[in-house]
Amino acid sequence: MDTATTSTNGSTDFTFNVSGMTCASCVARVEKALKNVPGVTQASVNLATEKAQVKATG
Template identity: 70%
Template sequence: MNTTTHSIRFPVQGMTCASCVGRIERALLRLPGVQDATVNLATESAEIRGPQLPALGAVVQAIEEAGYGVETQETDLIIDGMTCASCVGRVERALSDVPGVIDASVNLATERARVHTAGPPDLAQLIGAVSDAGYAAKIPQAGREHAH
């Protein structure tokens, strides 16, 4: 029996008082798989814990429906080795499984992945996930990101 507890911490925007904290905690605790939710007004962050956490997109949606926001960041990666739509699906799934990822979209024609994360991304984990899926990933070099 697997009793591993997972946790995700992410920034929350728009809180002003203890009532906000309670509203967000209640919204998070209603999500399937969340056993515990802690929201910190001072650090403007939230953490959820449970054996099988929901997709971060669902977490963001719950917070937004409660009237608050989650600070997100967008990261682009160059993906080498993809040849077909199945490759795209494998890379998207691998990136989506990385903790902190809200969503990931991959473009076969441009060999790029765009990843949205809650807070700063863990680039090593993103690149590792792509590598584990059988492809190579790297960060675009500044100034060459949009070369044609």
């Protein structure tokens, strides 16, 4: 399930399900793509849980 939480500093934390990743290279590519999205300040992807955690502003 995808979730979003807004913090008091104006940023929003998102958690996304990411399926289809099979290796650390997949994780790196997904993280790089997420970090290139305008407004994204942090992105972390976990292969084992198949989840991406993203912090964004704006």
